Amino acid sequence: MIYIFSVLPLISAFLIFIFGRIKENISWIIATLCSFILLIFSFLTIFSNKVLVYTVGGWKIPFGICLVVDKFSSLFLIVINLITFLSLIYSFSYMKKYDRLYFYYILFCLLLAGLNGVVITGDLFNFFVFLEIASISSYALVAYKGGKEELEASFKYLILGSIGSSFILFGIAFIYGRLSTLNMADISNSLEFNYNKSSIIFALSLFIAGLSIKTALVPFHAWLADAHPAAPSPISSMLSGVVIKVLGVYGLSRLIFNIFGFNYNLSLILIFLGTLSMVVGVLLAIGQWDFKRLLAYHSISQIGYVVLGLGIGTPMGIVGGLFHLFNHSIFKSLLFLNAGAIEYNIKTKNLKEMGDLSKVMPITSNSSLIASLSIAGIPPFCGFWSKLFIILAAFMANLKLAGFLCILVSLITLASFLKVQKYAFLDKTNKNFQDIKEVPFSMVFSMSFLAILCILVGLFFPLVKDYIIEPASNVLINGKDYFKVILN
Amino acid sequence: MKNNGGMSIIVKRITRITVSLIFLFGVYIMLHGHLSPGGGFAGGVIIALSFIHLVLAFGKDFAFRYFNKTLAFFLEGLGGILFLVISLLGIFIGGIFFLNFLPKGSPFNLFSSGIILASNFAIFLKVGAGLFSIFIALSLYRLSEKE
Amino acid sequence: MGIYFLCLVLFSLGVWCLFVKKNLIKKIIGLAITEYAINLFFILLGYKIGADAPILEKNNLSIVSVDPLPQALILTSIVIGLGIIAFSVSLVMRLYEKYKTFDINKINNLKG
């Protein structure tokens, strides 16, 4: 039954392709229905206590392709389908001013199919194929508006993304050359004895290079700062909330923890990349006045937190990293939706031109206040707990510098988001925005849903931790014998 | 014959013959996908090339009378849905996603390998119509560029 | 073993073209070269000396054949490469319509 996650969006994409031209909002109905069904299925995967293995075409494990859903991929399934469902509801009224919307919804369903396909597959080459589907549909979605900046940003994203995918394909070629098998479980088994061969290490470094291009970690973050502001807001909330996480962090952690086995110098690499992108992301974000570009730089620094948490490798660190990944997808997509709401009403992304919006757009300003507080890590909200775990893990693993940098970066994040609040919502000086009214209901619904989720996760974090985050991190912690379960 | 768009008369005379040959060759490659090299992908691209050959030789307006955008979209959608239906039929009949449920026959004759022939045909439709609609979009775009 | 190295040289030529060349069409060409290099490298891995194509003949059904799995994978990768090139060419044509040039430097300073 697992194949539903990637086949249902494909079926809805084809239906939209045929019926989309007839009536205007048929395509929205099909897309939202499909993502709602998948959201329910993704919640169901938590309650199945064993690893779901499905062999496509009935062939035994190493010969055919097998689909694997364990607790770690069910965490990602929840994140993907939740944010997709809310962005689809949001884009009902946001996308009214564009015509031929069926292209948008087809590409959205294909992006969903690609992301779900990446998460449920248990085969290395299949991972690459679905990664391509998700990347190409996100290039097309970034270029959807057709303006000058969007096209140029999408072209830069396409070039860097294709370099990343060719590195990943090169890594797969080396692994196939040495082990001549493509199934992840089979690879991890046959890696037991011939681990430190130079071709395996070269393949691993190619994978890390390719996937860190996809996650926009610091040396390769150039495309993210252009791509996210250029995309329409529901897409940029999908991009920074879900796509860079699933393509990058899921791929990195699945390869490093479950296939290659975690060791000391790998954790050094991850910690270095994490702290570097954490610090550089926030430093770049301070001087920004374009709301969406500021949020894009903050995504880079928050992903740095997640990679740092995973890099520490201790159970506390992995739980902190995954929990921060879960929280970050919630409040970062909420922030992008707020930016979209402001842009929907005032047609500007520049913080200086915004004015006293809190009276005029109450829900948007309150939800963005909640999101800003939780991204900065203020106690009652969800961001605090995950950052706390990461900082504790860093100090327990006596990485003093990393711990202090974590605290420093979260302070700077707090400062820059207070600036956002002040200029966007509470600035009493320019009064020329009195006449506008609140954004339509569909945008309000998804923004308030995410804001309530932010609060709930913050308050009931032990519940969330035990049912979703803890089992996912157990999969990573006991690493290699995850595949023994699959093979027998 | 007034040369309305497209290349010279000689090219048009020759393309009348070669287009049908290329089309036939593409269908042959697709049908014998499981017996000889080639298959759904190669056959589909050859079909798309035969239509592009027609458009390049006879000019856009002549070629689009027979094979315009809506037919390309319809064929592509049909090919995609056919391929999904084949994969899903495996569930209803044999309970497994991509099961080869059709009778397999004996090795060397045409209807021999179950769903391989059927999915070859589905991919053939999708690749052919898809690549041709890319070419239509590119050429229509350039057309409006001139106005 | 030397032939693998030539493949790597071809791949690094593609990456070099992507980094250094500023013209949009040259970047697409660099992209296509990297795709070609990887496809060739995969097939070189699967070649067996003295074996023939993985297509069985009528008389002897069991033949010594080359490794068919990389060929199946590379068929997919060729069509992925075609998809990426087709999409990037359409992007470049739209960019050319807006900026009237293929040069990234001019595009950056026009963007302001």
Place this chain on the structure above:
Amino acid sequence: MIELYIILILMIIAAMASIYIEDLLSSVIALGAVGFGITLAFLFLKAPDLAITQLVVEILSLIILIKATIKSNRDINKEKNYISYIFLASFFIIAFLYFGYKAISELPKFGFPITKVSSFYIREGLNKTKAVNLVSSIILDFRAYDTLGEAIVLFTSVVGVLSVLRRNNEK
């Protein structure tokens, strides 16, 4: 396998030509030469399936690329490229080639692959799927899910091209 070396060296020369020729159209044609070189290499490496597909796909991408370059006014301008890019690219390529060389020397020798999984395909391919062409039996039966993903990649790029090239995107 001398002819493989010759083809590869010719392809590298054609690739260098396609990078360093100023005129766009001739650099696209040099790229075509690289593509046809690969078709020959596939034939020598006993991959007829791929040779057909690569040849035909090569023709299509040439048509598309020439369609893009014909329209431009062929402005041959001397690009000034920044030293930092050259330094960065050359540093990466030297590191890549060095570690790649070490990794290749450790791979199985050319011509003697380890066929752990594909020996099953060669042995069982005929009586499991009755298809004579093993490659299409792998594509459409053993790993059919890959080909589904493949058809979707093509569908995505078709829809992407149509959505980028549509006319009035603002109502």
